[in-house]
Amino acid sequence: MKSNVVLFVVLPVLGIVLGWIIRWFYARFQLSASEQKAERIKQDAVKEAEAQKKEILLEAKDQLIRERNQQERENRERRAEVQKYEARVSKKEELIDKRSAEFDRKEKDYESKLSAIKRREEMILQQEETYRQELERISGLTAQEAKDLIIKNLESEAKHDAQVLLNKIEQDAQISAEKKAQEILVSTIQRIATETTSDITVATVSLPSDEMKGRIIGREGRNIRALETLTGVDIIIDDTPEAVVISCFDPVRKEIAKQALEYLVQDGRIHPARIEEIVQKVTRDVQQKIYEEGEKALFELGIHNMNQSGVRALGRLFFRTSYGQNVLTHSKEVAEIASLLASEVGANRELAKRAALLHDIGKGAENDSDQNHAEVGAEMARKMGEDARVINxxxxxxxxxxxxxxxxxxxxxxxxxxxxxxxxxxxxxxNYVKRLENLEEVAEKFNGVDKAFAIQAGRELRILVNNEKISDGDVKELAKNIAKQIETDLRYPGRIKLTMIRETRIVEYAR
Known part of the structure; x- marks a missing residue:
């Protein structure tokens, strides 16, 4: 019984002790395994850390090498730029040295020339003084006496000009005193000259109403002034109902002005820009009319193979008159008479007709010449390739x-x-037309004059001045010189008024 109790007590204790021992061994085993595992993990971590360390070192070395290479490249580029800059600086220094040497040389040359000029000036002054003394000795006059003599001559010339002015004033006074007699005389001349000059020098433009006259004149006269300046005619606006008179000895200019004014009246838009546009258009139309009239004359006479410049010259004769006779009509008439005479006497009919048609072609020349129209016409025919017999x-x-x-x-x-x-x-x-042409030619010979227009039957000369050649200050002197030349070269009744026109025109386009 006691043994059973002991066994009952001892066996559980032994079981517990044995379980604890087993548990302790298992724990030791687990601890050992954990320590081994930890050691392996530690070794693996060390190995991985060393590998990463090596990798990081390698990357750092590569990065260092790359940066070193990049730095070396940048250093090389900078050294190259520095070398280039040093080369440029060296070249510039050499150039500056050369220029400095050249400047020093020129400065020395300038100083030598300046000294030579000073010596020459002193020599000239000495010679001038010698000449002055010699002139005083020869002339028997001192410098002051010579100045007084020149002043006296200038005073004489001024007195002469003043006397001429007084004579003109006296002449105007006489004209005013005989006004009544002149009115009678002018009235008589107008009755006689109406048939001979009105159709040649005057044209009338009909207006729809008298209100149109104010629009033609424009604000402060700018429209009528622009039209007269562009065409070179005299536009007369008086009390004549619904009509404007255009006066000009040149029939081409008169026709251009007439057509331009008719266009403007019909269009209704009248201002300087529109006037200039219409005048240019009408000028082209008149040039076309000239060519058509030349072709028409050739067709009527059956003449062929005419040079284009000859056709235009013939057409210009349509607007020309000689002694009151239309030159183109006269030329065609002469050609028909010459053709009939040649057929009667057995001469070359076609040659005579061609020569007769071209005999006054010199009157259709575009450029003025000192030669007469026969010489000009012969030269034109020679350039046109006409037969030598026609030229003769x-x-x-x-x-x-x-x-x-x-x-x-x-x-x-x-x-x-x-x-x-x-x-x-x-x-x-x-003779009247020739006198006006001569008046324009005298003015156009002066340098700086673009165009001259004789208006008011030759009592006024309107002169267009080139603004690039003549300044405002020189215009007055130019007018005096032209007036003196007219007084010297021409003979005319009364006096002639000179109107100088100078304007600056700038054209630009906005695109």
Whole structure:
């Protein structure tokens, strides 16, 4: 019984002790395994850390190498730039040295030249003093006496000019005193000259109403002034109902002004810019009309193979008159007479007709010349490639040269027949037109004058001045010189008013 109790007590204790021992061994085993595992983990971590350390070191070395290479490249580039800059600086220093040496050389040359000039000035002053003393000795006058003599001469010239002015004033006074007699005389002349000059020098433009006159004049007269300046005519606006009178000795300018004014009246837009546009358009139309009239004359006479410049020259004769006779009509008439005469005497009919048509072609020349119209016409025909016989007939039709062919003699006869018929010519009108042309030519010969227009029957000369060549201060002196030249070269009744026009025109386009 006691043994059973002991066993009952001891066995559980032994079981517990054995369980504890087993548990302790298991725990030791687990601890040992954990320590081994920890050691392995530690070793793996050390190995991984060393590997990462090596990798980081390698990357750091690579990065260091790359940065070192980049730095070396940048250093090389900077050294290259520095070398280039040093080379440029060196070149500039060399150039500056050269320029400095050149400047020093030029400065020395300048100083030597300056000293030479000073010596020459001193020599000239000495020579001047010698010459002055010699002149005083020869002339027997001192410098002050010579000045007094020059002043005296200037006073004499001024007195002469003043006397001329007084004479003109006296002449104006006489004209005013005889006003009544002149009115009677002018009235008589107008009755006689209406038939001979009105159709040649005056044109009338009809207006829809008298209100249009104010629009033609424009604010402060700018419209009528622009039209007169662009066309070179005189526009007369008076009490004549619904009409404006255009006066000009040049029929082409008169026709351009007439058509331009008719266009403006019909259009209704009248201002300087529109006036300039219309005048340019009408000028082109008149040039076309000139060519068409030349072709028409050739077609009517059956003449072919004419140079274009010859056709235009013939067309310009449509607007020209000679002694009151239309030059183109006269030329066609002479051609028909010459053709009939040539057929009667057995001469070359076509050659005579061609030479007769072209005999006054010099009057259609665009440029003025000191030669007469026969010489100008012969030169034009030569440039047009006309036959030598035609050229001789043109040059000889006023006996300026000897006629070498029968056709040339026939042209002379036909010209005389056409001009000699009753009422064919009026010499007074031609002389009047020639005087106005001479008046314009005198002004246009001066340097700086673009164009000159004689208006008011030659009592006024309107002169367009080139603003680039002549300044405002020089315009007055130019006007005096032109007036003196007119007084010297021309003969005219009364006096002539000179109006100088100088303007600056700038054109720009906004695109």
């Amino acid at each position: 007939a043109i040059a000889a039709h006023h006996n300026d040269v000897e006629a070498t062919t029968l056709e040339a003699v026939i042209v002379q006869i036909a010209d005389a027949i056409s001009a000699a018929r009753p009422g064919a010519r009026r010499e007074t009108v031609d």
